[in-house]
Amino acid sequence: MESAPAIQKLLDELERMPGIGPKSAQRIAYWMLNSDRETVLRLADAIVEVKNTVHFCSRCFNYAEGDLCEVCASHKRDESAICVVSEPRDIAAIERTAAFSGVYHVLGGVLSPMDGVGPDDLHIAELLKRLTDETVREVVLATNPNVEGETTAAYLARLIKPLGIEVTRLASGLPVGGDLEFADEITLGRAIESRRPL
Amino acid sequence: MESAPAIQKLLDELERMPGIGPKSAQRIAYWMLNSDRETVLRLADAIVEVKNTVHFCSRCFNYAEGDLCEVCASHKRDESAICVVSEPRDIAAIERTAAFSGVYHVLGGVLSPMDGVGPDDLHIAELLKRLTDETVREVVLATNPNVEGETTAAYLARLIKPLGIEVTRLASGLPVGGDLEFADEITLGRAIESRRPL
Numbered sequence: 001m002e003s004a005p006a007i008q009k010l011l012d013e014l015e016r017m018p019g020i021g022p023k024s025a026q027r028i029a030y031w032m033l034n035s036d037r038e039t040v041l042r043l044a045d046a047i048v049e050v051k052n053t054v055h056f057c058s059r060c061f062n063y064a065e066g067d068l069c070e071v072c073a074s075h076k077r078d079e080s081a082i083c084v085v086s087e088p089r090d091i092a093a094i095e096r097t098a099a100f101s102g103v104y105h106v107l108g109g110v111l112s113p114m115d116g117v118g119p120d121d122l123h124i125a126e127l128l129k130r131l132t133d134e135t136v137r138e139v140v141l142a143t144n145p146n147v148e149g150e151t152t153a154a155y156l157a158r159l160i161k162p163l164g165i166e167v168t169r170l171a172s173g174l175p176v177g178g179d180l181e182f183a184d185e186i187t188l189g190r191a192i193e194s195r196r197p198l
Numbered sequence: 199m200e201s202a203p204a205i206q207k208l209l210d211e212l213e214r215m216p217g218i219g220p221k222s223a224q225r226i227a228y229w230m231l232n233s234d235r236e237t238v239l240r241l242a243d244a245i246v247e248v249k250n251t252v253h254f255c256s257r258c259f260n261y262a263e264g265d266l267c268e269v270c271a272s273h274k275r276d277e278s279a280i281c282v283v284s285e286p287r288d289i290a291a292i293e294r295t296a297a298f299s300g301v302y303h304v305l306g307g308v309l310s311p312m313d314g315v316g317p318d319d320l321h322i323a324e325l326l327k328r329l330t331d332e333t334v335r336e337v338v339l340a341t342n343p344n345v346e347g348e349t350t351a352a353y354l355a356r357l358i359k360p361l362g363i364e365v366t367r368l369a370s371g372l373p374v375g376g377d378l379e380f381a382d383e384i385t386l387g388r389a390i391e392s393r394r395p396l
Contacts, residue, residue, distance in 0.1 A: 006247050010247070018225050041245075043215075046204070046212075
């Protein structure tokens with residue numbers, strides 16, 4: 001393969017990105033070679049800038065550029081409701097729904113004894129401290145609806161309920177626009193159990 | 199959407215890349231945020247380096263870091279055979295086959311009256327100059343087997359044949375491992391016309 005060393009190096013680095021195989025890396029590399037200098041260098045700058053300016057919010061461990069993330073720094077959020085998520089990307093997903101006006105707390109993972117992740121590896125102590133310091137009314141446990149996520153939610157519920165704070169969990173059920181016929185039986189079972197009056 | 203400005207900027211730039219939609223951009227951005235600084239900055243450096251060091255080979259218009267590309271600079275190539283391709287990426291594809299030991303010439307596109315691309319917009323004059331300067335025995339026309347590629351190949355053949363140089367074209371036919379039943383009729387027709395004795 002007679003590729004210029006700089007191109008080969010770029011291909012190697014591009015292939016490290018998630019979801020990018022050799023073909024996609026090549027397509028992107030040729031796009032970079034063909035695009036004007038300014039467009040491509042703007043991407044390189046954006047990458048460097050993200051690594052230089054983004055760190056974790058000192059309160060909720062979301063990604064932040066200042067000391068606090070944009071949610072914690074906002075004056076429009078309801079600080080009496082904290083939504084607990086596993087990763088910062090989950091905050092982005094919930095924000096897109098515009099259905100939650102409270103603040104967040106990022107655990108930085110979920111309990112997973114198989115992978116050696118225990119309570120001390122997550123930001124659980126910091127969450128409990130927020131619950132005593134602040135006047136929190138409700139904690140929404142928004143970990144994923146899988147084994148680790150459910151275990152983590154159950155563990156947190158047991159810690160938080162004694163503090164007299166309402167603990168809620170995201171609803172499980174049929175996806176909107178989904179088809180009853182094609183739902184797996186666990187999801188359909190949950191949808192039946194959680195049926196509600198109309 | 200409460201994303202840090204630096205993250206939003208990165209997402210915007212990532213989405214410019216070919217084949218990268220909002221979901222892939224987000225996945226890559228989070229990978230960059232979670233990966234160690236060194237890995238991510240190495241990618242940014244590789245991008246900048248490619249734009250700074252890679253330009254076109256002065257002889258064949260392949261991508262090159264020096265004055266000549268790696269193929270033209272090599273002493274192991276058969277300079278009496280020139281393979282004419284549309285884009286530098288086609289050279290990479292042919293080199294991977296290890297079936298061609300000659301040198302290349304990149305046209306920088308194909309003839310396309312619809313898009314206003316005429317002979318003067320391609321590196322055709324430079325190709326003809328190489329054919330008089332050098333002792334070339336064969337020109338392999340390796341433009342794509344579609345309307346523009348065939349037109350360009352026919353045009354070049356008409357120019358080159360009078361110079362007494364052998365002009366060949368890549369074979370069309372059934373893809374190896376392909377299925378006769380599922381071949382389109384034009385490809386199957388070509389495969390029958392170009393049948394060869396065993």
